[in-house]
Amino acid sequence: MTGAGGQTVRQHNLALLMRLICDFAPATRVELAERAGLTKVTVTNLVAELVDAGLVHDLGVTQRGGPGRPASRVAPDPLGPVGIGLQVEVDHVAGCVVDLSGRVRRRELRRADIRRLSPAEGVRAARPVLRRLFDHATTAGQLVAGIGVSVPALFTRDRDGQPLVRAVPALGWGDVDVRGLVAAELDAIGALGVGVRVGGSVRFAAQAECGGDGAVLYVGGEAEVGAVLAGGGAGHRGEPGSLGHVPVRPGGRGCPCGRTGCLDRYAGRAAMAEAARLPETALPRLLSGTEPFAERVFEGDAAAGRAAAEAARTLADALAAPLAVLDPAAIVLGGRLAALGEVVLEPLGDRLAEQHTCPPLHAGRLGPDAALRGAAWSVLADVVADPLGWFEKP
Ligand SMILES: [Zn+2]
16 A cells, blocks of 8 residues: 555554554464454564564464464564663662563662752662663663653643653652753763653553553552553553642641642651651662561551551542542552552541442552553553554664
8 A cells, every 4th residue: 555544554553463462462363363353464464564673573383273274473572672661769770671572671770869869960870770771682682662760750741741840759859850861861871862751650650550451540659649540541641740749638747849738748658657767768669579667567566557547548538539530440559558458458448438439449460660660661662552653763
């Protein structure tokens, strides 16, 4: 097919097949043709293009069964382009490399007390992490499709509607050009022309947790609490405001964002650590899946238990309005609050049950690196959404 219209159909069909191959791999061309509503010949030609572009891998005949000739199956090429995820937290910088099959191929971590650093110094602390991740990708002969940077930030929008970081309360940063700072670090390590996208850690974790489901309200966060509508095609609406800075106790505890009574001062990591007289840290949870606060709760510490119960109550109060307006099919609780288990889930479920609108509540499946994986996958999602744009890129 020729002309602009033909190009659009080809572009659309390549994207459709790439999506189906990601979701249903390993799949035969006949299965893909059925799902896509295309002829087998069209699918065979388009899959050949995706294989040539290094996005799809032909696994050959992997299983027999059923009548007729055994057919070969295709899957996303694990040696194709990779996405890099980066996360800047209170006490560390972490990064990972994710391939098109969604597997984490490499993790890197550097301890640093980021809250004591300026934004430029804080992002500079990420340089060795970025260098090691790029070295890993280059040694494996893989192209880096881009970098997703996860920050527990409050966002505003620029004139083109692109999300801009307005503040990162957990790090004590105000208005800061995180994208520009990361781009400068990439220049410094010679990684030229690699795109950088900055997003909220809750958004990225939600995309990793709820990618394929129907529209659900994802509630999560590590440093602070946030919520976004996720899944069911809801994942591309930009950055939400942070639920963590919604006032739940007007005139209550003071917040680094400048207001009082924010949810984050009751259900955020810093406030809960303070209530249990523990230092705020992010690292233990990333390394082992648990944190000192959670251990105190599980040991039956009264102050920590009260803090967890208050977190659940204030969270339920903060969710009343979004639940009433959005009426989601389910609520998925992820992030560190989910890791506290029944201590949070039970009072949260009870309090939510008192609301007029209360969909089922589930705990998330992914661990503390959900945001990091979501950040890395976000750049690969662009490749999947437009394979032609990727392989025709100069
Ligand atoms: Zn606040």
